[in-house]
Amino acid sequence: MARTKAFDAEVALDAAISVFREHGFEGTSADMLVGAMGIGRQSLYDTFGDKWRLYQAALQRYNVLEGNAHVASLRGQTRAVDGLRAMMERVVETARSACLGVGAICEFGSSKPEIAKINAAADRVLRAAIVERVREAQADGDVTMDLQPGEVVDFLFAAFAGIRVAARGGADAVRLEALGRTALRALY
């Protein structure tokens, strides 16, 4: 063997995520990435390929982390509807930092199949977890039967995106909290 890796690829990737969240793909330069990730430029290209593949890796990891956080708050409450509420509250509380998923969708639309595929995979996993709790909440009588579980998930995702866009536009915590509360009214 030879010299062991001196930097943690996941730590570096997290730094790349931060930059991409704030500036998007086109708005981020290789120099910005090198500076934020704390590694040499050559190490960046050796480890992650090129800027585009690094962006894909960043989005992939972001989706996993974000999905895990969603599921954690979703399942952190015994009552299903409280889980849904906790998930919404988490989105409200973390909305100040730009969402890489929303950013990727806005920047590329459906024009990049790789991006669409990464997001679709994350969506599939998270959707299943939420549908389960929506069904449970409906059985508890806490969510209306007028809506299909899939419709509820679609609406929650759209509400999350809306809240995040509002936050990125400068809405303060009070407004964001009101948005989350109002959105949940739709489910009764």
Added chain:
Amino acid sequence: MARTKAFDAEVALDAAISVFREHGFEGTSADMLVGAMGIGRQSLYDTFGDKWRLYQAALQRYNVLEGNAHVASLRGQTRAVDGLRAMMERVVETARSACLGVGAICEFGSSKPEIAKINAAADRVLRAAIVERVREAQADGDVTMDLQPGEVVDFLFAAFAGIRVAARGGADAVRLEALGRTALRALY
């Protein structure tokens, strides 16, 4: 006098809007603009200054046009709640084309005061028009008194953004229609 202007600046600006909507500011090159606007490169710089000022002009005009369309559907119904519904339906129907306002917010956040100012001005005008109809709908008993009119407007704006992000992510017409319908449930 001399030679009259051979191109319509507003038509050229509309073409610029189309390009910026689809590719954002960073993703749009001067060559793309020249090609789409159908004018010479020098005419572009003579008429609009530079790429950044052209983007601001495009966003400004887009906001005016979009605001007018919103108000038209908002006031196109006698019953206030039907006006709100019509506005939502229009958003759903036009969501396939990317929204320049949402794109600008996602791309720049609050980092560019010029952009924030342009959007804030448009927001102020539209907000007043919607608040008026929300009050009316509340008086009619069609919108709950549990929500302040300002909260309702914030929620509607967030719902619009969420629907537009969903559309940009590839959601089909059926899903978008369901999103609009579900969002309006929050108002009762």
Added chain:
DNA sequence: ACCTAAATTGACTGATCGTTCCATAAAGGA
């Protein structure tokens, strides 16, 4: 101590970026 692989550094590539200069053409008013 020696070898080997990993990482860093800085210079460098060709391409593209936004923007400007300049020369030319075209169109209306005098």
Added chain:
DNA sequence: TCCTTTATGGAACGATCAGTCAATTTAGGT
């Protein structure tokens, strides 16, 4: 017809872009 203004096209600007090459340093294993 001449003048002024407007528009066009092409060449060129310096700057920045993503990505690469080569030389050097560093840290292990043997």
